[in-house]
Amino acid sequence: MLHFMETDRFFVAQSAVHILKLEAQILEIQNSLSTLREAKSLAEQRLRSYIYPILSLPIEITTEIFLYSLPPYPDPAPLSGRHSPTRLSHVCRHWRAIALRTPQLWRAMKIFGDTLQEVKKAGVLAPLWLARSGHQPLSLDTVDSLNPPLSSALLEHRERWEHLALSRRGWHLLKAAGFMPMLHSLKLRYLGSPSLKSSRNVPRLRTVLLDACMVENLPWSQLTSLTLRFRATEECRSILRQTAQLVDCSLYPWDRDVPRSDTADVMLLCLERLTLEPGGHFDDDFVSSLVTPSLVKLELSEIILSVRYPGPIGWLKTFVAKSGCTLQELHIRQSVLPAHAYHDAFPRIPMIAVEPRGSR
Known part of the structure; x- marks a missing residue:
């Protein structure tokens, strides 16, 4: 009996000691948990107060970064995708606020749609861009996606x-536009033969590109830059006679063996840069008829000259002498002659670039 009582007292004493140890461990763990909770709270506080370095930049600098991320104006940006300002507005609320109050981001847009879904998407996004662009001048590049609602939005x-x-x-947009007081450059491709209502509708127009199309009533006399592609030589000649202020010209005539009714010289007194694009059909008289006393840069393919007597270099010497120009740059493409032949023939031209035939 006494033995059992002694055993019970020992068990109780041991259990009490064990409980005290457990309580001490619990207290230690509770203290550790309290320390961890304080550390967690402090970390959360630091996280909440942390500002990403990019978000700490002044708004003016962030705005400039946004502008530099886009193609330089007037090159257009797509309405959506990687190179669109729309993507900048999806990063965070701070960036979205900056993007939406920067009208320069939305002033140059490329509107395209090969599918019905893309056309519908353009019809939603383009009016948003127009609204966000505020009063900024606009640069628009459209390809086959101008449904009536979108056309109306653009015309406004x-x-x-x-x-x-x-x-x-897109020709109907040009036909319906009427007065365009700020229009500086006009590029038309594969539009047939649209017409402006009046040349007075574009008082500031200076740059025109016509690719496989022709436009009536253009104010040729006020243009300083002109590109004509896939037009008859006679049309090119007739237009050039009206371009008294032309400084930059690129030509790609497209006809052969057509009788020439006008072979008189074409005086281009202000022309400084002339490009005769490779592949165009240049008759013997057309290029020779151009008189360009202010020309400083000439770019053309040697094949254009190879059929002319007395050969490419002889023809170029005659052309330069006739115009009385002082060339600073000569760029010969698809050349059979070695580069030194041109350098030897024209030692006073500071910059001569010769691309051998087959180089591109």
């Missing part, structure tokens, strides 16, 4: 059009 802002590029079925 025609007084802000500064650079306009239309392709294929």
Whole structure:
């Protein structure tokens, strides 16, 4: 009996000691938990107060970064995707606020749609861009996606059009535009033969590109830059006679063996840069008829000259002497002659670039 009582007292004493140890461990763990909770709270506080370095930049600098991330104006940006300002507005609320109050981000847009879904998407996004662009001049590049609602939205802002590029079925936009007081450049591709209502509708127009199309009533006399592609030589000649202020010209005639009714010289007194694009069909008289006393840069393919007597270099010497120009740059493409032949023939031209035939 006494033995059992002694055993019980020992068990109780041992249990009490064990409980005290457990309580001490619990207290230690509770203290550790308290320390961890304090550390967690402090970490959360630091996290909440942390500002990403990019978000700490002044708004003016962030705005400049946004502008530099886009193609330089007037080159257009797509309405959506990697190179669109729309993507910048999706990063965070801070960036979105900056993007939406920066009208320069939304002033140059490329509108395209090969599918019905893309056309519908353009019809939603383009009006948003127009609204966000505020009163900024606009640069528009459209390809086959101008449904009536979108056309109407664009036409509402025609007084802000500064650079306009239309392709294929976009001719009706030009026809309906009327007065475009800010239009500086016009690029038309594969539009057939649309016409302006009046040349007085574009008082500031200076740059024109016509690719496989022709436009009536253009104010040729006020242009300083002109590109004509896939037009008859006679049309090119007739137009060039009206371009008294032309400084930059690129030509790609497209006809052969057509009788020439006009072979008189074409005086281009202000022309400084002339490009005769490779592949064009240049008759013997057309290029020779150009008189360009202010020309400083000439770019052409040797094949254009190879059929002319007395050969490419002889023809170039005659052309330069006739115009009385002082060339600073000569760029010969698809050349059979070695580069030194041109350097030897024209030692006074500071910059001569010769690309051998087959180099590209």
